[in-house]
Amino acid sequence: MFPDDIVILARQVVDAAVARGLRVATAESCTGGLVAGALTAIAGSSAVLDRGFVTYSNAAKSEMLGVPADLIEDQGAVSEPVARAMAEGAVRRSEARVSVAVTGVAGPGGGSAAKPVGLVHFAASGPSGVIHAEHRFGDLGREGIRLESVRVALRLLLDRIGA
Numbered sequence: 075m076f077p078d079d080i081v082i083l084a085r086q087v088v089d090a091a092v093a094r095g096l097r098v099a100t101a102e103s104c105t106g107g108l109v110a111g112a113l114t115a116i117a118g119s120s121a122v123l124d125r126g127f128v129t130y131s132n133a134a135k136s137e138m139l140g141v142p143a144d145l146i147e148d149q150g151a152v153s154e155p156v157a158r159a160m161a162e163g164a165v166r167r168s169e170a171r172v173s174v175a176v177t178g179v180a181g182p183g184g185g186s187a188a189k190p191v192g193l194v195h196f197a198a199s200g201p202s203g204v205i206h207a208e209h210r211f212g213d214l215g216r217e218g219i220r221l222e223s224v225r226v227a228l229r230l231l232l233d234r235i236g237a
Contacts, residue, residue, distance in 0.1 A: 075109075076112050076115055076197050076224075077105040079225070080091065080098060080112050080221070080224055080225060080228065081112070081115060081116070082113040083225060083228040083229065083232070084113050084116050084119075084228055085116050086228075086232055087111055087113060087231045087232055087235065088113060088116045088118060088119050088121075088122050090150050090162055090232060090235045090236070091121075091122040091172065091231075092118070092121055092122060092192065092234060093228050094236060095124070096170075096172050096200075096201075097122060097123070097124040097168070097170040097171060097172070097237055098113065098122050098123050098124060098159060098170050098172050098173065098174075098231060098235075099123075099124050099125050099126065099127065099164040099165065099167050099168040099170035099172075099173040099175065100105060100113075100123075100125075100126040100127065100174055100175075100176075100218075100227070101126075101127045101129060101161060101164040101165065101173060101174070101175040101176070102124060102126065102128050102129070102162040102175070102176050103129055103135070103151065103160075103176060103177040103178070104126075104176060104177060104178040104179065104180040104219070104220065105176045105223050105227070106130065106220070106224065107128045108124055108129055108130075108220055108221075108223075108224050109126070109174060109176065109223075109224050109227045109228065110123060110125075110126030112228065116202065119193055120152055121176060124168045124169045124170040125140060125168050125169075125170070126127070127160075127164055127167075129160065129220050132146045132151055133144060135151065135156065135159075135160060135177075138163075138169065139160050139162055139163030139164060140159070140165060140169070141156060141159040141160055141165040141219075142159070144157060146226075147193055149162055149213055150153075150189065151177055152177050152189050152193060152194075153177075153195060154195055154208065155180065155195070155233065156177055156195070157175050157176070157177050157195035157197035157206060158175075158197045158198055158206060160175035160197065161173045161174060161175040161178060161198055161204055162165070162204060163198050163209060164196075164199070165199050169171055171200065171202040171221050172198070172199065172201075172231060172234045172235055173196070173198065173199045173200075173201075173234075174195060174196065174198045174199075174226055174227045174228075174230050174231045174234070175196065175197045175198070175214075176195075176196055176223050176226075177194070177195050177225060178192075178193055178194025178195060178219070179191050179192065179193050179194070180194075180216045180219045180220055180223075181213060181215070181219065182213075182215070187236070189215075190210070190215045191212075191219070192209075192211040192212045192213050192214060192219055193208070193210050193211075194206050194208070194209050194211065194219065194222075194223050194226070195207075196209070196223075196230055198227075198228075198230035198234040199236055200204060200232060200233075200234030200235060200236070201234075202234065203235065205230065205234070207226060207230060208220065209222070209223075210225055211223075222237035223232050
């Protein structure tokens with residue numbers, strides 16, 4: 075289902091989290107659950123993945139993850155502060171100690187000059203704190219942007235797990 079490199083990354087996340095006794099949660103918007111899907115493609119992932127939040131709408135980000143509505147209104151859903159709040163909310167509202175959040179513009183429409191198609195914000199939370207990454211993938215097509223986002227998200231999880 076997933077390209078081999080994503081399966082390898084997901085296996086590394088699962089193995090690292092098992093080795094450190096850490097549970098993981100995902101908070102996904104533009105990837106629509108693909109990060110959680112990649113993790114659950116790995117046998118034994120039930121020992122690691124606590125839950126995945128698919129928070130495609132702004133209301134879902136607020137209701138499920140506790141992202142302040144005024145933060146979304148002020149910064150936009152595709153922003154560093156919202157990605158950070160999503161990652162932190164995923165940890166607060168789960169049994170996980172590590173999380174990753176993804177919010178972006180996968181296209182083909184919905185972009186603007188300030189936030190073009192291919193702009194994706196990531197945040198990952200773990201015992202060593204929260205990190206943010208911004209990627210401008212360009213217009214790789216919807217599937218391309220979403221798959222690249224899964225790769226970045228899995229790498230950020232590895233970072234926060236301490237692998």
